[in-house]
Amino acid sequence: MLPAGLFFLAVACQPDKDVPAETFSAPTPMTFPMPAQAGWPAPQPMPADNPLTEEGVALGRRLFYEKQLSADGTISCASCHQQSKAFTDGRAFAIGVNGQQHRRSSMSLVNLAWDKSFTWDGATNSLETQARVPLENPVEMHQSLATSASKLQQLGNYPQLFGKAFGSSQITEDNILKALAQFERTLVSYNSKYDRSKRGEVRLTADEQAGLDLFSTHSGPGINGAECFHCHSLPSVSGIHEFTNNGVDVAPFADPGRGGVTGQAFEVGRFKIPNLRNVALTAPYMHDGRFQTLEEVIDHYSDHVKSAPTTDGILFSNPNNFPSGRILLNADQKRQILAFLHTLTDTSFLTDPRYSDPNP
Template identity: 45%
Template structure:
């Protein structure tokens, strides 16, 4: 009996040793996956066609990672209370749900926060176009006295004194030295990766989703300019919100329009603030409509709370002014005989609902839940 007990003990010990060795061997054979380094493959984000990335700021995994940390870091504000993400929340498609954003002292900004989406295919930034490109834009809120109210020199000093950032800047740019230029480059790299491409509309384009009859009509209406003489009905939306990006033209100021919000006496400056041209008064950047159902309120001043209000504006609320876009003046689903009459699209209730249903197709749950865009400090 003692002999049998001893053999069983030896067998158990041998089995335990075998299992331990097998696990150890497996760990050696299957090491934890390494984080990718070096150049970021542009083909991962060039979903909507070619785009230009500045030659002096190629996308790298290290630069994108650094930019994400900076985007969520409250140390970029004077009192360490707000970050870029405070006005650009991922769950709201990188907006903040306010007509006017609120700065670190509770003061309101001039405009609402624009959605940070598909910036790779945009040029001029800000509602009034005052930022000539993304690298200029990302430094503006930091220095704005209402928004983050911090000089670039203060920002550099605060980041330099951390244990975190010198090493991250070295990984991204080859040296621990922190400069405003590197801050703007890193933030730009992260923001350029914010690509929304997995909405139901995108899946429809890929043959992965079958829209309802109403959604299909909405797609057709959205991208059609009305021609009542030929019996063609349209919503006229795609004349300004171009192609699958549903954004304004990326070419300098072509993507800025006066969309009839006000008559001449109360017309806001808009693009005229940048160009000093009277012909640009009342023109504002045409935003992307990607995830539009999540980014209320609407327009540069947040005057409309719902998409229904927006559609009603374009159908029957256009205010005539000197610089009103010809794309709007010429759009009607009925033959115009009196050009002094109010501008109307003459959409039917069903057509309005169809367009609304299409706009909801542009919501991209993958985009607003993508872990690569989330707060790295949490």
């Protein structure tokens, strides 16, 4: 027979089989913030296994700013995607853990719900799969999702937050990715001066309107257009064709871009067409940050596009500039396009508290 003290200790150490597992209420459905103005296309279908919920989006926002998702605890998603810079970082090349430099610039995170593929080369086709890439990439955050899940399981109230969002306090890799994707789908910009002009709330200046007209015009005999709309559709200003070679390099390409993913020769040198919302704040420009200003970008498309086997032919299609076919804008036209591009700045998006650090 055990001494009385040991008997009670042994009983106390037995697991209580009658204690029920923690249960959570179903998360609260969240309506997608669809812009209420004419002409907007429908976003991509929402994943059936990851609908938007209030709890999921709130958790994703917190994870977006969580530095413990990186190997050394110094970098979060927001380190390379800063709200004040339209979710870019102002660098030509992103900087990861231990000061390592990425080979490409950080893309702006805006209106992602309309995109079919992600990253400069389109290597992933959902926000859920895309989120894994920077988290585990050795030159970005360099931490396996399994390790991140283990760390979060012991960190603060994360188990409770995951329980509220997904019904279980056991943190999984998939649920980390789902929460991040939910938050990123809500990063919607639709309140720039351009948008407000479309809603009849303000009027564009003469230069801004002239820039919009150039942006939206295809060159024909006696008609000079800037051809921008072929790749950047209005009103969303997102990419129509997803990928293009915009003539910044000639073969052989230091970075194969989309061709490095597909292995197709016709895609070598092509990159994802970025959304132009808040473009005045996302310098430097291109996949390698080679242009410091929008003026340089406009000059490139007007005068300096390089011909390569995969360069988009629309950039050499102006019949008024034979034999080069270049766009060849004059100084006034360049100034007008610049004025229009500045109307795409959405200051409410840059300061919206729903997208900011929940624990500043």
